[in-house]
Amino acid sequence: MNGEPAIDVRGLTKRFGRRTVVDNVSIQVARGEICGFLGPNGSGKTTTIRMLCGLLEPDAGEGRCLGHDLLRESRQIKLRVGYMTQRFGLYDDLTIEENLDFVARAYGMPTRRQVVDQALERLGLAARRAQLAGALSGGWKQRLALAACMLHEPDLLLLDEPTAGVDPKARRDFWHQIHTLAAQGLTVLVSTHYMDEAERCHRLAYISYGRLLATGTAEEVIEQAGLQTWELRGSDLARAAELLQQDGRWRVVAFGNAVHVSAARGADLPQWLARHAPQAPWRAAAVPTGLEDVFIALTEHAQDNFQ
Numbered sequence: 001m002n003g004e005p006a007i008d009v010r011g012l013t014k015r016f017g018r019r020t021v022v023d024n025v026s027i028q029v030a031r032g033e034i035c036g037f038l039g040p041n042g043s044g045k046t047t048t049i050r051m052l053c054g055l056l057e058p059d060a061g062e063g064r065c066l067g068h069d070l071l072r073e074s075r076q077i078k079l080r081v082g083y084m085t086q087r088f089g090l091y092d093d094l095t096i097e098e099n100l101d102f103v104a105r106a107y108g109m110p111t112r113r114q115v116v117d118q119a120l121e122r123l124g125l126a127a128r129r130a131q132l133a134g135a136l137s138g139g140w141k142q143r144l145a146l147a148a149c150m151l152h153e154p155d156l157l158l159l160d161e162p163t164a165g166v167d168p169k170a171r172r173d174f175w176h177q178i179h180t181l182a183a184q185g186l187t188v189l190v191s192t193h194y195m196d197e198a199e200r201c202h203r204l205a206y207i208s209y210g211r212l213l214a215t216g217t218a219e220e221v222i223e224q225a226g227l228q229t230w231e232l233r234g235s236d237l238a239r240a241a242e243l244l245q246q247d248g249r250w251r252v253v254a255f256g257n258a259v260h261v262s263a264a265r266g267a268d269l270p271q272w273l274a275r276h277a278p279q280a281p282w283r284a285a286a287v288p289t290g291l292e293d294v295f296i297a298l299t300e301h302a303q304d305n306f307q
Ligand SMILES: Nc1ncnc2c1ncn2[C@@H]1O[C@H](COP(=O)(O)OP(=O)(O)OP(=O)(O)O)[C@@H](O)[C@H]1O
Pocket: 016, 021, 039, 040, 041, 042, 043, 044, 045, 046, 047, 048, 086
């Protein structure tokens, strides 16, 4: 497939009944790139991922995945893709080894024993091979699931919220592994709700209500949003948030002991406060706009349009 992107799809659309849950989505991901797929619950990430790996047929759209036609060559795509589903997709009542062996059988691997042994060694689970998968902690289950979807050495990994419910250390180890794999040429599309994980991706795609609202590097996504942000400090910030939300231009997000207030470039928060709350004990300082500020603004805006 040479210089061709690993994922190159246009106009992907999926309807369930009368609802369009993925609406005209186009995504390109280069080989070796880690693309973060973000968006609120129910925005269409899993449905898009399932169309990309040939598990779900799109109602409209076209393109190629790993050089194969998305509509006509879904079998070839499935063989070269590793898909880690949102919930632990392995069997709790099989041992670690049996789970890996089951996956190796499903791919019809001739060197099954060897592949499973190597995976157990790599995972550091060789001594615990006979332990039931259901007895593993969340972090170890996630490692096992990743090892299982890497057994057949895929060229593209589709990871659906792989680190949900996993502690920070396990998440950091996981991302280290993902970057190592990407450096070896593996392409990764990973859905996540964590902003720190979004920042670890080479590129981002943000979807809301089935529509792709932003794509690019984190810096590009922030720049395209055209927002400016202030950090507001002082007492009684709940009242500040309430007051600001009455005026549709401000997006307000609590950040520890401060609130972040974002608006389209050109708005002037200190001026607005001087006019609407001259006696209030709040100090506004301009801060760089972060990804979370952008995604909240994008989602609220999409919701306005939807309603
Ligand atoms: N098989 C199905 N039949 C009907 N509706 C479905 C089906 N699968 C998904 N949906 C709906 O499509 C919408 C998008 O779901 P999807 O799982 O793709 O979202 P998501 O972005 O992955 O959400 P989350 O972040 O919560 O995992 C949701 O409203 C969901 O209820």
